[in-house]
Amino acid sequence: MPDARGSTPSPWIVQWAGLIPPGATVLDVAAGSGRHALFLAERGHKVTAVDRDIDRLPRHPAIEAIKADLEEGHPWPLPGRFFGAVVVTNYLHRPLMPTLLAALPPGGVLLYETFMVGNERFGKPSRPDFLLKDGELLELVRGTFSVVAYEARLISEPRMAMVQHIAARRL
Template identity: 45%
Template sequence: MHPSAAGDSDSGAVTPPQALASHGLAAWPAGAAILDVREADAFARGHLPGCGHVPAAELAERRGELPARHCELLIVADSAAIARAAAEQLAQFGYARLAWLDGAVSDPSHLAIDLGPAQRLWRPSPFLEAILPRLGRGRALDLAAGTGREAATLALHGFEVEAWDHDEGALSRARRLAASAGVAVTTRRVDLERRSVRLPASEFDVVTVFRFLHRPLFPRLEAALRPGGHLVYETFLEGQSRYGRPTHARFLLAPGELQRAFGTLEVLHYEETDPPGGPVLARLLARRPADLKANSSSAPLGAHPAPPDLA
């Protein structure tokens, strides 16, 4: 994921978290996320049912394990002060629907206590979740993988996954995220914008790209697919700059551009979304025909020119 195309769009505004009185805990909306920021030993002794767990000191490092920034999120801790400080830190990260428990989560009045594992709070792209049943199994390559939510999801679905990104710190978090989900992901540090970057020929049953755009890479994606393999691509469209990053045309697709970008692939699904508040996205699911011969795909980028309208 390119730093100019960060995962959740944001406008830079910080919304102050709200206090939730302890007696109001039962009224917290069903299905809304709860994050326990106590240390691991305290969490293991008992916690609220259905809550996630990341210690307060690890929030910055483990942001990939948190829910999307538009989600409603309640922070609980051993004291109101710790919960409030953690909530304020998350507000700086762009979370806009935050509350913190004004009391200790270990208070005996919280009778519903769970001793099981933490709830997984993070989710991959909803588009990937929706199309997973259509992808089968096999080898998957997640490009510009960032902190690895999509890569871990593919691994949970039974794929053998490689995750490539230019940021070693992000890849370290991707490995940790996968391990926390009970799966393994192979990571590789690769600058996908270098002309010399190579993708293996006809090696992958699925190639995924989320919120990353480098048009010269398009021919390489087609050639990396095995016959019958799927390309899953989601990234930002023109108009996204109304809501936040990215704003540069280099990182924004024109309407219909992604649908036309892969001439050798069969388009199975294409959509463009512009919901209130963003993000503005194009989403593509395409398949390489089973009888299509591979190009000499181990050649560097630039050996296969992009279509004229994408150059």
Template identity: 50%
Template sequence: MLDAIHGLGRPSDWVQRWLHLIPQQALVLDVACGAGRHARLLQSLGCQVTAVDRDAAALAHMSNSDITCLQADLEQEAWPFKPQQFDAVVMTNYLWRPVFDPLIASLKSGGVLVFETFSAGQETVGKPSRPAFLLAPNEAVALCGSLRIVAFEDGFEPESTHNAQRFVQRIVGIKEHIDQVSAQRYPLRPL
């Protein structure tokens, strides 16, 4: 499981499920990317990826790629991407609540946020266990309140070949165009 948290494992099933909402050639930001499991996947699909993490050793795993890497501690430094905007933002296994406002502001109109992290209950089965690192029930929805939510899950995931058992919340939101009608269709992928 440590490999998945730090970006050495396979991409998240949640991220893979929602890739169809991210257009080819999209400008994508991978926040807290670790060694770049999602950044590498998105780059292989033709996206222009910027990957940010505070760990230089993790970022070094992407040094021989066309991925733009930035070492930054988002918990100690100002948001480094203002006024840059992205077609999509991916963030998994990371929670720093103050980053959500600038992160959402960095989405272009029509941009997609794909987010997945640990939630309350995780402390009963493993790490992380500190409440500051765990979402409260439905908190992901509140953090993404200005986005159109097209998918949300909040629950327990039993152990699988890819992950240890865990409590998670997952959300996909779209920053809709101001003049966009609510009948906009965002296709769902079969499970």
């Protein structure tokens, strides 16, 4: 999937980062260039950033870089680890979802934002595998999380795209 937002943190993550308890650990999944890992490290969190390509991650004392393929049947690289928050942006691999939610104990915060159905009108990603279905993030957390904020909307910056995003806390 192309990185739609460059190196600026997503406004959604910036807006809801305050939900993460001060000093809580954060897991940044498919962290890419580490824009959120760095943003959250600078807010005082210890961040574990996982990606198959960790060369673009910033070197920072509060960022632990884990190189791992999260797909194709590879084992989850962080078994038994729990985090105060899980952050996922512009990445979707549905078989991983239960593992990501299981890494959050009660009170743990999920911040998730990625492309949704309708995005194919504007470009990539356009494959259904990479696009959330209508209401999919709400369905994902129903009954096990308290939803603080959710939106499905068209964004125009940095380019036109259909996205869904959620901020939720584990019950």
